[in-house]
Amino acid sequence: MHISQILDKVDSGDIALPEFQRGYVWTRDQVRGFFQSLYRGYPIGGFLTWSTKAENADIRGEKPTQDGTIHLLLDGQQRVTTLYGVTRGEPPRFFEGNTSTLTGLHFNLQTEVFEFYAPAKMKDNPVWVDVTALFQGGLGSQLLAVTQLAAGDAELQASYIERLNRITQIKDRNVHIDEVTGDDKTIDVVVEIFNRVNSGGTKLSKGDLALAAICAAWPEARPTMNQALSTWSDAGFDFKLDWLLRNVNAVLTGEAQFSKLADVPVSAFQTGLAETIDAISYLLNVLGGRLGLDHGRVLNGRGAFPVMSRLLHHHGGTFPDAMTRDRLFYWYIHSFLWGRHTGATETALNQDLQAVDEGGVDGLIDVLRRNRGGHLVVRPDDFIGSSMGSRFYPLLYMLTRVYGAQDFVSGVPLRDGMLGRLSSLQVHHIFPKARLYEHGYSRAEVNAVANFCFLTQDTNLRVGAKKPIEYLAEIENRMPGALASQWIPMDRELWQIENYPDFLAARRELLAQAANEFLQTLHDGPSPMELMPSATALIPKQPSPSDGSEDHETDIPGFTALLAALEEAGLAKPELDSEVCDPRTGAAIVVAAAYWPQGLQEEVGMPVVLAPDTTKEEQAALEASDYRVFHSADSLRRFIDNLRSEQLTG
Incomplete structure (x- = not known):
């Protein structure tokens, strides 16, 4: 079948995407490489479709209006989507992904290479031809530009026309399509076939399989869930589809395994999903x-x-x-401090779901206490972790908020979303980074959690890189109590750069004491019940404290260039200062400067970690957990460049 016929069938709805398929994940480099292969006449493989009755089809996007048979793509989504998006100038109706990956592809008439639009070298330059405009306007739309570019050279003009014609003829290329047919091809069978033919890519997760079965009976399930995820994202919280489904499963079945959803009627799932969405917003x-x-x-x-x-x-x-609220939050804080649900998720969840069903909050606390060897106490050494990826960074932020820690200059209790120019919260290094690096301290020491506090942007700018002995003394004289409210040790000898390790030790003691006092308050309850917003009306998104990503270039040479290379290639954005855990036990291994938990290309490939300073033990643990580890931004950038080169020439 001609490519043009396949695209027409996408338009008519005769070819569609099954609901269980993931979204579009190709990068710009893969799009360029694909068109380079098409242009050169290289093999691009065939497609696989599942022929099923249109009235029973569970598809992504708009539903078919025709009767009869519909063909669902099992193998070829990325290629068909790329062809459609570039030739039509817009993504197909079933598209889920980043539309910029499909827009701006250009072709160089002289070098015969494809690149995405870059104004500096392509604007008003007739050598570069907009590929989408060529497909939509045809060869005739480019003849005037070709004539002017060739400047009367008939042979060169003919060569340019032949190159453009080769691009337009891509739509006339024949590709082979295999079909899966037959009444015995149930959704389970087809998903198994899908996983087999996509063995080199990303297989469907257990959550995908469960959702596929649900969508077969209720096609609106995925759009409804995506709408909830979008609402939370707008409020500043990004969650995954699997995570929401896990919550629904727990609400409806009291179990962790997704397989339990198979016995849930569609009407019950609809009700349970609505209840779960409201519960999460409420929480x-x-x-x-x-x-x-x-x-x-x-x-x-x-x-x-x-x-x-x-x-x-x-x-x-x-x-x-x-009382119930506070004791639950006591359990919740301790559960994330000790990584309760970061390892064998289903095992721990089943234990906790059984505990909450049988014993409520008290049952949860008992299970966690037994899991921790009988104690739930924060110790000073627990704050030894570094960077904002540490589990104890959220605890520091929480203590700042619940105790009303004061800004150093204004003395105003700090809260997120403060109004006024330069009033947004920022993470502040009490001992400035520049001063510590001057004295030879390591990145981990500089970015210790015990060296963090929160200030307004204005105060942070005023402090700058001043010596702690100078600016802390000035603050204490002008705003007594502000330092103590942020758990700053008041022994001025500890404010000297040479005494920085002792300062950290003393502050860890103060933070641990404050943490245990507040956690005990939650445990003992009750606290006065605040007026709470409704379950469905989320608090508007507030700007989160600056994460310091603009400072990574100081800590890690080449980091800015690395981020630029990632953006240019259309690769995934990393989590900065993120804790990396052993996937089997949930134990924290290291706090990485940058972390790609689902691979550099979203949901494709092994997890990637950028960790400049690792011990032999940490390195061994990362490798044993199948993480790909890089120790410098430059080495990772070279790897990305090689990866892009392989995608273009492969």
Whole structure:
């Protein structure tokens, strides 16, 4: 079948995408490489479709209006989407992904290479031809430009026309299509076939399989869930589809395994999904109001949400009283501090779901206490971690909020979303980074959690890189109590650069004491019940404290260039200062400067870690957990350049 016929069938709805397929994941380099192969006449492989009755088809996007048979793409989504997006100038109706990957492809008439639009070298330059405009306007739309470019050279003009014609004829190329047909081809069988033919790519997860079965009976399931995810994202919280489905599963079945959803009727799933969405919104609002955890950067312990959603389910969607709320949050904080749900997710979740069903909040606390060897106490050494990826960074932010820590200059209690110019919160290094690097301290020492506090942007700018002994003394004289409210040791000898390790030790003691006092308050409850926002009306998104990503170039040479290379290639954005854990045990291995948990290309390839300073033990643990580790931004950038080169020539 001609490529043009395939694209026409996409337009008519005769070729569509099954609901269980993931979205578009190709990068710009893969798009360029694909068109380079098409232009050179290289093999591009065939396609595989599943022929099924249109009235029973569970497809992505608009539903078919025709009767009869519809063909669902099992193998070829990325290629068909790329062909459609570049030739039509817009993505197909089933598209889910980054549209910029498909826009701006240009062809150089002289070098015969494809590149994406770069104004500096392509604007008003007739050598570069817009590929989408060529497909839409035809060869005739480019003849005037070719004539002017060739400047009367008939042979060169003919050569340019032949090259453009070769591009337009891509749509006339024949490709082979295999079909999966027959009444015996159930959704389970087809998903198995899909996983087999995509063995080199990303297989469907257990959540994908469960969602595929649900969508077969209720096609609106995925769009409804995506809408909820979008609403939370607009409020500053980014969650995954699997995570939401896990919450729904817990609410409906009280179990962690997705397979349990197979026995849930569609009507029950619809009701349970609506209840779960409301419960999560309610939890986000209450966590922000009670604990100050009001943006995604400090919302650790996401794996605990299914348990909290289940508890709300038992109480009609809200906390019955302040005691229940505070004791649940006591459990929640300890669960993320000790990595309760970062390892064998289903095992821990099943234990906790059973505990909450049988013993409520007290049952949860008992299970966690036994898991921790009988104690739930924060010790000073727990704050030894470095960077904002540490589990104890959210705890520091929470303490700042719940205790009303004061800004150093204004003395105003700090909160997120403060109004006024230069009033947004920023992470502040108490001992400035520049001063510490001058004295030979390592990156991990400089970015120790115990060296962080939160200030307004204005105060942060005023402090700058001043010596602690100077600016801390000035603050204490002008604004007594502000330093103590941020757990700054008041022994002025500790403010000397040479005494920095002792300063960290003393501050860890103060932070641990404050943490245990607040956690005990939650445990003992009750606290006065604040007025809580409704379950469905999320608190508007607030700007989160600056994460310091603009400072990574100081810590890691070449980091800015690395981020630029990632953006140019259309690769995934990393999580900065992110804790990397052993996937089997959930134990923290290291806090990475940058981390790609789903690979450099979203959901394709092994997880990638950029960790400049690792011990032999950390390196061994990362390798044993199948992480690909880089120790400098330059080495990772060279790897990316090689990867891009392979995609273009492969």
